[in-house]
Amino acid sequence: MSAWFVPARPNPSARVRLICFAHAGGGASGFARWPLFLPGEIEVVGCHLPGREARFREAPIERMEPLLDAITPELQPLLDRPYALLGHSLGSWVAFGAARRLRALGAPAPVRLFVSGCRAPHLSSRFPPIHQLPASAMVHEIQRRYGVLPALILEDREVLEMFTRVLRSDLALFETTRFPPDEPLACPISAYGGREDVIVSAPDLEAWAEHSAAGDFEFRSFPGGHHYIRDLPEGLLPGVAAALGSPAEGR
Numbered sequence: 001m002s003a004w005f006v007p008a009r010p011n012p013s014a015r016v017r018l019i020c021f022a023h024a025g026g027g028a029s030g031f032a033r034w035p036l037f038l039p040g041e042i043e044v045v046g047c048h049l050p051g052r053e054a055r056f057r058e059a060p061i062e063r064m065e066p067l068l069d070a071i072t073p074e075l076q077p078l079l080d081r082p083y084a085l086l087g088h089s090l091g092s093w094v095a096f097g098a099a100r101r102l103r104a105l106g107a108p109a110p111v112r113l114f115v116s117g118c119r120a121p122h123l124s125s126r127f128p129p130i131h132q133l134p135a136s137a138m139v140h141e142i143q144r145r146y147g148v149l150p151a152l153i154l155e156d157r158e159v160l161e162m163f164t165r166v167l168r169s170d171l172a173l174f175e176t177t178r179f180p181p182d183e184p185l186a187c188p189i190s191a192y193g194g195r196e197d198v199i200v201s202a203p204d205l206e207a208w209a210e211h212s213a214a215g216d217f218e219f220r221s222f223p224g225g226h227h228y229i230r231d232l233p234e235g236l237l238p239g240v241a242a243a244l245g246s247p248a249e250g251r
Contacts, residue, residue, distance in 0.1 A: 002074050002077070003048060003054075003055065004047060004048055004049075004070070004071060004074040005019065005045050005046070005047055005048070005074055005075070005078060006028065006045065006046060006048060007043055007044065007045050008028075008031055008032050008033075008034060008035050008044040008045070008046060009035040009043070009044065010043070011035075011040065011043040013041075014040070014041055014042060014043035014081065015041040015042070015081070015082065016041065016042050016043070016081065016082045016083065016084060016111065016244050016245075017042075017043045017045055017078055017081055017082070017083040017084070018034075018038075018042050018043065018044050018045065018083070018084050018086055018240070018244070019045045019047065019075070019078060019083055019084070019085050019086070019095075020034075020044060020045065020046050020047065020086045020087070020091070021047045021085070021086070021087035021088070021090075021091030021092070021094040021095045021098075022046070022047070022049075022087075022088060022090075022091050023088045023089035023090055023091055023117070023227070024089060024090040024167060024170035024171055024173075024174060025052070025163060025166050025167045025170055026052075026088075026091070027046075027048065027049070027052045027053035028046025028047060028048045028053065029046070029053055030046070030230065031044055031046040032046070033233065034233060034237060037233055037234050037237040037238070038237055038240070038241055039241055042241060042244060045078065047071070047091075047094070049061070049067075051165075051166050051169060052166050056162070056166075060165075060166055060169035060170065060173075061169070061173065062169045062172040062173050062176075063172075063173060063176060063177075064093070064094075064097055064173060064176075064177040067094065067097075067173065068094075068097045068098060068101050071094070071098055071101075072098065072101045072102065072105070075098060075102065076102075076105075076107060079102075079107055079108055082108075082111045083108075083110055083111065084110050084111050084112045084113070084114060084244060085098060085099055085110045085112075085113050085114065086113075086114035086115075086116070086240070087114070087115055087116065087118070088116040088117050088118070088229050089116070089117045089118050089200075089226070090118070090170055090173065090174045091116075091118075092115035092116060092117070092118035093118060093121060093174065093177055093179075095113060095114075095115065096113065096115065096121060096179070096185075096211070097177075097179065099113055099185055099187070100179075100182060100185070103185065103186070109185065109186045109187045110187045111187060111188075111244065112187055112188045112189070112190060112243055112244065113185060113187050113188070113189045113190070113212075114189075114190045114192065114240060114243070115189065115190070115191050115192070115205070115208055116191070116192040116193065116229050117192070117193055117194065117197060117199075117200050117226050117227070117228070117229065118200060118204075118205075119200055119201075119204035119205070119207070120191075120204060120205070120207035120208045120210065120211065121177075121179040121211070122179070122181075122207070122210065122211075123204060123207055125175075127145070127199070129171075129175040130142070130171060130175075131168050131169075131171035131172040131175050132172075135161075135164050135168075138164065138167070138168065138171075139160070139164060139167075142167065145198070145199055145226075146199065146226050146227070183213070184210065184211050184212050184213035185211055185212055185213065185214075186213055186214060187212065187214055188212055188214040188216035188217065188218070188243075189208050189209065189211060189212040189214075189216075189217050189218070190217075190218040190219075190220070190239075190240075190243050191205040191206065191208040191209075191217070191218070191219045191220075192205070192219075192220050192221070192222065192229070192236065192239075193205045193221050193222070193228070194221065194222055194223070194224040194225045194226055194227070194228030194229075195221045195222065195223060195224070195228075196223075196224060196225045196228075197224075197225050197226045197228070198225070198226070199226050200226065202219070202221060205219055205221075206219050218243065220239060222235055222236060223235075
């Protein structure tokens with residue numbers, strides 16, 4: 001079994017595999033409950049990046065090209081059936097980069113790319129980079145922009161230091177990535193976001209349409225801020241299932 005990709009609930013008979021990539025500082029556990037809100041024919045597989053959760057002793061990867069170098073061969077055994085890629089925030093760019101890499105290798109295209117809470121990769125950021133700030137300033141800016149760090153982390157110095165290390169690496173990954181111009185992907189794209197997200201706007205998400213040549217682009221917004229996806233999986237996932245051709249049923 002790959003250390004990189006582990007099913008949330010193994011399902012050898014699944015019709016389609018949904019491969020998921022988390023936000024900065026997040027891990028595959030964020031997708032653990034998703035099978036509860038999806039039909040049994042969809043298998044959810046989370047990407048376990050080094051430096052967090054079960055792989056917390058490993059060094060995080062801070063640049064996109066080396067990360068894709070490592071991920072791509074681990075992805076290929078998962079392409080034995082139709083598959084979709086889904087990412088939230090930073091994970092959207094990882095999923096997009098992986099789709100490009102797989103295309104370059106002649107692998108089957110995903111049936112759909114789902115991107116969430118992330119501007120299209122050809123757009124410039126409206127915010128200055130923060131991954132090189134001192135730890136306290138970086139944490140303050142993360143809280144101001146995203147509001148994602150719970151008191152349990154902020155009040156435990158050892159946990160905060162470990163979490164800050166992962167966040168710094170992921171922010172470096174995100175803030176240094178520049179995707180070169182290339183042909184649009186052959187697959188449809190769905191772009192989702194939170195209506196109260198102050199970091200990623202609706203136009204930022206709608207711009208993802210430029211990266212699909214399939215003529216099937218979907219944009220949807222949901223209640224909540226940048227991390228709406230964490231708080232509202234039961235609202236999001238019926239649309240994901242429908243886009244994959246499956247009626248969702250809570251189980």
